[in-house]
Amino acid sequence: MMNVLVVDDDAMVAELNRCYIGQISGLTCCGTASSLQQAKERLLQTDSPVDLILLDIYMQQENGLDLLAELRNAHHHVDVIIISSAADAASIKTSLNYGVADYLIKPFQFSRFEEALTHWQQKRSQMDNQQYYQQAELDRLIHGNTSAGSNQKRLPKGLTPQTLRTLCQWIDAHPDSEFSTDELASEVNISRVSCRKYLIWLAEIDILFTTIQYGATGRPVYRYRLQAEYHALLRHYC
Numbered sequence: 001m002m003n004v005l006v007v008d009d010d011a012m013v014a015e016l017n018r019c020y021i022g023q024i025s026g027l028t029c030c031g032t033a034s035s036l037q038q039a040k041e042r043l044l045q046t047d048s049p050v051d052l053i054l055l056d057i058y059m060q061q062e063n064g065l066d067l068l069a070e071l072r073n074a075h076h077h078v079d080v081i082i083i084s085s086a087a088d089a090a091s092i093k094t095s096l097n098y099g100v101a102d103y104l105i106k107p108f109q110f111s112r113f114e115e116a117l118t119h120w121q122q123k124r125s126q127m128d129n130q131q132y133y134q135q136a137e138l139d140r141l142i143h144g145n146t147s148a149g150s151n152q153k154r155l156p157k158g159l160t161p162q163t164l165r166t167l168c169q170w171i172d173a174h175p176d177s178e179f180s181t182d183e184l185a186s187e188v189n190i191s192r193v194s195c196r197k198y199l200i201w202l203a204e205i206d207i208l209f210t211t212i213q214y215g216a217t218g219r220p221v222y223r224y225r226l227q228a229e230y231h232a233l234l235r236h237y238c
Helices: 011-022 036-043 064-073 088-095 110-129 135-143 150-152 162-175 181-188 191-203 229-238
Strands: 002-007 028-034 052-057 080-082 103-104 178-180 208-214 220-226
Touching: 002 011, 002 036, 002 110, 011 036, 011 110, 028 036, 028 135, 028 208, 052 064, 064 080, 064 088, 064 208, 080 110, 088 103, 103 110, 110 135, 110 229, 135 208, 135 229, 162 181, 178 229, 181 191, 181 220, 191 208, 208 229, 220 229
Parallel strands: 002 028, 002 052, 052 080, 080 103
Antiparallel strands: 178 220, 208 220
8 A cells, every 4th residue: 555645734625635545546545734844744754654745735824835845855755746726837837846746726526636646656656666668668657658649548439438448447357367359248248349449459559469369260369468568558548
């Protein structure tokens, strides 16, 4: 589990964010802080180090950017996502210059909150487990896709995000499995023709690796398996 610290002087907002964190697998809220001093005291605890801070900017007599500046000047490498009503260019520019992982402007929907934390979680996991990168992998890490990401994220005509999500969730749950179109179509209860369209697209964007097997009649059977290095990208569609 990765530990998330909420720094916000509004008790209701802090509690809402704590509940939101609880809905995201692999993350836990390790505490809340209503002042910058409380946040710094929590960061000093070494029994359960903080992996991510959700930081407000406008905090009564304090400014959350002061904590961000202290962390960076002290070379503290904890990740930070800003969650604030501050929508002015100066605050946003300062935050980005200090290397925040994301910036959410209040009020926001849970879907945007989930997207921010899930993307950070996947990026953090990949960086912790990979020593070297190819350019395409680095592009996905930084931009969330490849240099041709706009084409990869756009589903071809006739394919729907809902069906794609169903397929990707099954593949995500069976990362070591090799399967044919018929087998997957049966597992998720969709037509073989429809299933094959999605598998072809997932193979085209390199998430799936394809092999061909020939049966007794000579009719080729396409088999697919997840390319491990693209598991994080697959989860973008889950």
